[in-house]
Amino acid sequence: MSLARSLIDVRPLRTSPVFRRLLIGRTVSVLGGFMTMVTVMYQVWDMTRSTAWTGAVGLAQALPLVVFGLFAGAWADRADRRRVFLAATVGQAVCSLLLAVQGFTGHVPVAAVLLLVAVQSAFGALGAPAAGVFVPRLLPKEQVAAGLALQQVTGQSMMLLGPALAGLLLGWFGIGVCYLLDALSFGLAFYGARGLPALPPQGEPSRAGVHGVLDGLRFLAGHRVVRGALVTDLAATVLSFPVSLFPLVNAERFGGDPRTLGLFLSALAVGGVAATALSGPLTRLARPGPVMLCASATWGAALILFGLAGSPWLGLALLALAGAADATAVVSRSTIVQTRTPDALLGRVTAAEQIVGQAGPSLGNVRGGLLAGWTSGTTALLSGGLLCVLAVAAVATTTPELRDRVSGTPDEA
Structure with a gap:
């Protein structure tokens, strides 16, 4: 077996410019997300010195996904998935901007920080089901697995890079800059998805x-x-x-x-x-x-x-x-x-x-x-x-x- 065939299949990057733009935007947004995850944990710990409050960060991130996820999926199956994803991306970016504002100004209760994290997670719960249709609708069947593998390898690479980069930026510039960079990363995700065609459900829409x-x-x-x-x-x-x-x-x-x-x-x-x-x-x-x-x-x-x-x-x-x-x-x-x-x-x-x-x-x-x-x-x-x-x-x-x-x-x- 040749080395080229052993490496990850990059055909989707060559055959679909729309997928390529989408993947670039998603990768940068995932990097920003991991930076925000570290920044929130750092800020909450700095404000409270309490492991109970830092544990609440995970709860604020997970609960909206569990509570609203299936309803968000039903909504995505009734509408143009492109528009749903773009709206969710704007909502997440606004939450990051508000986190940046409180990061620069300070003196915000820790509960308000967690509320912003939870609202951002709720927007993420809305965008994820809509994004779930992108790969099978953009790529031929024989390239779907390759497209998912490209998303996986870029996401895991950002999981390695994001926390380390956040640590450096926190030390150099503080929490406000980290949140602001996350907001900007959603802008690139929006740009990547904006070029998608309309993606209404194929078949009977969800009740x-x-x-x-x-x-x-x-x-x-x-x-x-x-x-x-x-x-x-x-x-x-x-x-x-x-x-x-x-x-x-x-x-x-x-x-x-x-x-x-x-x-x-x-x-x-x-x-x-x-x-x-x-x-x-x-x-x-x-x-x-x-x-x-x-x-x-x-x-x-x-x-x-x-x-x-x-x-x-x-x-x-x-x-x-x-x-x-x-x-x-x-x-x-x-x-x-x-x-x-x-x-x-x-x-x-x-x-x-x-x-x-x-x-x-x-x-x-x-x-x-x-x-x-x-x-x-x-x-x-x-x-x-x-x-x-x-x-x-x-x-x-x-x-x-x-x-x-x-x-x-x-x-x-």
Whole structure:
């Protein structure tokens, strides 16, 4: 196999100028988002010196997505997705501008900062389901997986760069400048999406309100392939997400060295970037179901071995493997969702996928923390990884459709 075919498939960048502009705007906006995430945590800690308040930042970011996500998906399935996304982007930019204003002026209650974060997250919950239709509508079916891989690798690269850049800018210029740069990044995202064609739903538009949400849930309950993809993701995150265990495992097995702890999260991200950068063969394979199942099982197995590792360097290598498996599973899952869901339902199903992606790791961190408190960090890692592997095997056994070639024409609702 040639090196070019081993690297990430860049055909979407060559064949679709609209996708190329969209990806550039999205990448810069994701960078700004990670900078704001760090800046908010820094500001709230500086204002309160309270871990309860810094924990509330995550709640302010997650709750709007969980509460409004499905309703936002139903709205996106009733309207021109381009206009919905542009409106959501403007709303997010305004929130960043208001955060910048309070950052420059100071003397704003911490509750007001969290309220702005929550409102911005609500606009994000509205824009995400609309953006979920962009790739399958802009690219030919055989390039959808490659387009999703390009989004994944750029997003994870910004996850590595954003926090470090925010730390530098906070030290040089303060919080106001970081928020202002995030607002400007939304301007580039707006420019990238402005060139999109009109993207109304193809097929019968969503019914209004709760009825539309229930229609989306009925599709998820009845579609074995899409449901299996989301259940697999929940199994991997709820049963075995390891981040809350890192400080305890570092203390138990690696002497509590803070340098080791800091590298744990970086290792996950580096593995994800490397795997996506070398995803060409897998995205061209057009078998996202088997790839997702194998990658999810590899995630669980890598965490089991990480729990047994006695060397920090071996532990970091296993976390990089876990990160690579996770990134591969995410691209494959999104390919299944976006190629097997009818366009008229894609906003709602994308919203459900976003909720799963947000809630699963949070619940997994709670599960791991509670079990580690009763037993040990190593036990929590080993049991979680084993449960993940068993759950993925159960999904593969009970959903044989996932083992087949599932990239193709969307199914009828």
